[in-house]
Amino acid sequence: MMQYMGMGFRVFLGIGAAAALSAAVLRAQPVPIAAQALPAIHHPEKMQDPEFARSSYVEHCAGCHGVAGSSIPANLPELKDRVGWFMCTPEARAYLLRLPNVAHSRITDNEALADLMNFVVFELGGDSVPAGAKPFTGPELAHERQFALIGPGLKAERTRLVKEVIRKCRAPASLSLQYPHGPK
Template identity: 65%
Template structure:
């Protein structure tokens, strides 16, 4: 069932992109991902409904992942933010390595060229640690804004990262 859903979802990729600007290219997946097919399938099943199967939900009022999410790997704080997001930290994926693999698919695969050079993949140990600090009482909008400013200031992320998706200000 899982692979049938993945195949069906991926078959839609061509139709989803019709009439839209080209998306940034996918990045190379790190060898640390134990099962790349499962990582992609987990993303489609757990995140793709809102963020889009290609990491592009624009013009929905959700952060665009494709070509942008990698910037959050640039500091320990922004990196932790990605794992502490409620839908990640409290994910129904209970295995920390499996969740690390999915997040590595997101940041390295969907994030593509936005991943700062020298960034390392998430590990099961890191995921296990950060999950304990799930953002539950914080304003997610304010948390995102704070982490975006850190990525812009410390890592030279583009100012357009402040927008939910690249064309939001046009």
């Protein structure tokens, strides 16, 4: 009798372990490859070297913002079909270059960083780029990156600029959310 119960217990443990293992395997499912495909280049005229700009973005930015500008399910600012709105006003445009990860980038060649940012805005930004927006230039990068934003100042500046962008360029109200996938 004791022996029978012992076996049953072992079988029970075995089933439990198998269930735990399969749950772990399910959780480890990779994101489908299609969601991570490299975005095609539609506006090569906005960059000096579009392919290099795209690969620099992947190397320096995509770890957080996603290869195609979407960080879902990670809770980070979304760039896809959204970042272009910041080209609406000179100040909001400058904000993009004053972001810590841009201003302090280890890409010291300002022409190359301008190209990367033009990839971000004109390729990842999609239809959010206001008509007539001009590409970033090397000298513009060199100038703006001296004024890197930090901490609470960044959030306050974003709030102020986004209000203006929504009013002036009719950007969607959801642009006011810095973390669109996060808690409200």
